[in-house]
Amino acid sequence: MKKDIEIPKVEGVYVAVVNEYNDIYKTQDWNAYIINDKDVDLDVVLIVTNGYSDQKITSTFRKKLDKLPAKSYAKIELMQEELFALNNQFRVTFFEGNQMFEKTYLFRKNTINLKALQTVPLMKVKGVVVK
Template sequence: MKKDIQIPELENVFMAVVKEYNDEFQCEDWNVYLINDKEEDLEMILIVSKGYDEDKLIETSVMRKTLKQLPAKSFAKIELIQPDLFKLTNFFNTTFFVRNTMYEKKFEFEKNTIKEGALRVIKQMGTKEGIISK
């Protein structure tokens, strides 16, 4: 039975934390994005996120987000992330379907890795700068 379970390798799907200007509030925000660089749409997407620090026994509440579909070669904003959380390890468990196959991936940003000095242009998002987790 266990040998019959196939877990496909996930490629060309990323999570990114992007720093961008918020016109409405006239300030810089950090936002989390899911990037689909595949040639196929992602469907029935469920994202569960949480921040934690095992050394200090700190953890945030669990956040859940769903998206019906993320078209091929596109990206979607998942949530705003507060800079106070950068001192924690932040993870995003992502589950979705491509055709009839279910995929699952845990994207993780280690504590203190989300910072100004780590910003790079994310080619899948045009000129936006951020930190990408593969």
Template structure:
């Protein structure tokens, strides 16, 4: 039965880690964003995040976005420096085109760093991108 369920491939939806200045605390922080580079909105977005390695695991966090317009982005969560040493998984599900889409995006441990910066679509900023 599970094999009969069709889950379409996600295209033009990304997760990015972007280093930004926190105005209140005057610190440079990493923040995770969901990016919709599609021509249509995505709806009912559910994002489940966790960090892990062989010995440690963070709490599981759940986020929702009711609607993310086309060519836009939304901040998902702040990434503490301690969790950058872990694999950071973002499990993303949403509805579009009358279908449900799902994909797991994983930042491998220590992959979120200044050396891995690249141009992020839609945001016009530099960050670490997962497609």
């Protein structure tokens, strides 16, 4: 029966961690975003995040977006720099039409840093992207 289950490959959906200026608090903040680079809307986007290492695990954070329009992005969470010493995973589940998709995006420990910045699709900013 397991062989009959089709798990489609996720393409065009990314998670990025961006270092950006916060005008309110006058600080440089790291924020995680989900990016929909597809030409179709994503429905019921569920994001479950946590950080972990051999000795530590963070609490689990959950976020739901009713809709993520085509060619758009949404902020997931503010990330404290102390978390970058851990593996940070983002489990994303969404519907495209009537089909469910799921993918885990993993930022390995110490890979989120200023030296690893690259151009983030759609956002026109620099960040660390997992595709």
